[in-house]
Structures are given as structure tokens and as C-alpha cells.
Amino acid sequence: MTVTVANPDDLNNLSNFEYTRIALSSNTNQNPVNAITLNFPDTPTATLTVNPTDSPELISYLKGTELIYTVYGKGRRITTKPMTITLSVTVTVK
Numbered sequence: 001m002t003v004t005v006a007n008p009d010d011l012n013n014l015s016n017f018e019y020t021r022i023a024l025s026s027n028t029n030q031n032p033v034n035a036i037t038l039n040f041p042d043t044p045t046a047t048l049t050v051n052p053t054d055s056p057e058l059i060s061y062l063k064g065t066e067l068i069y070t071v072y073g074k075g076r077r078i079t080t081k082p083m084t085i086t087l088s089v090t091v092t093v094k
Helices: none
Strands: 002-005 017-026 033-039 047-049 067-075 085-088
Antiparallel strands (some): 002 047
């Protein structure tokens, strides 16, 4: 998973956030599962890439025709301008 800020500066970057979490559900499994939780460092950072080591089993969610994701987060400091953030997630199916 990679999180990138398109327009970072010293006051507006990923250190403005404590964490993000992504929950998944689908039309075949409506019970939400926490797929990813990511803690952000408290130092100015524009891009953060991680490979989660404790990912849950997602196969029952991926068998459906509709995948629903919800992104949660907690702020650490307010931003002084709007920020564009891209979250890229790669799923490996075995």
C-alpha cells in the first residue's frame, strides 16, 4: 500500500494524520473486515509505502460482484490548505 500527498509542504503532509484504516465488505460478505491499518510517522512525509504483515483472509469478499471499502482516519494536526492524497492498494490473490 502506498499513500502519497500530491501537494505537500512542511505544514501539510502525512504527519498531519495519526493513522488510516480501510474496511472492506461485499455483496457476498457484508460483515466489514479491517483490511489495512497504517500509522503515519510524526515527521514531514509526502509518501509512505508499507506491506502489511497481518492481512486478513479476503477471498470471501472478492467472490462477489460488488466490493465496498470505507476509509477511516484520525488527524494529528489541522492542515492549512486542501490536500490531495492518493491511496494505492495492491491485492495478491493466491
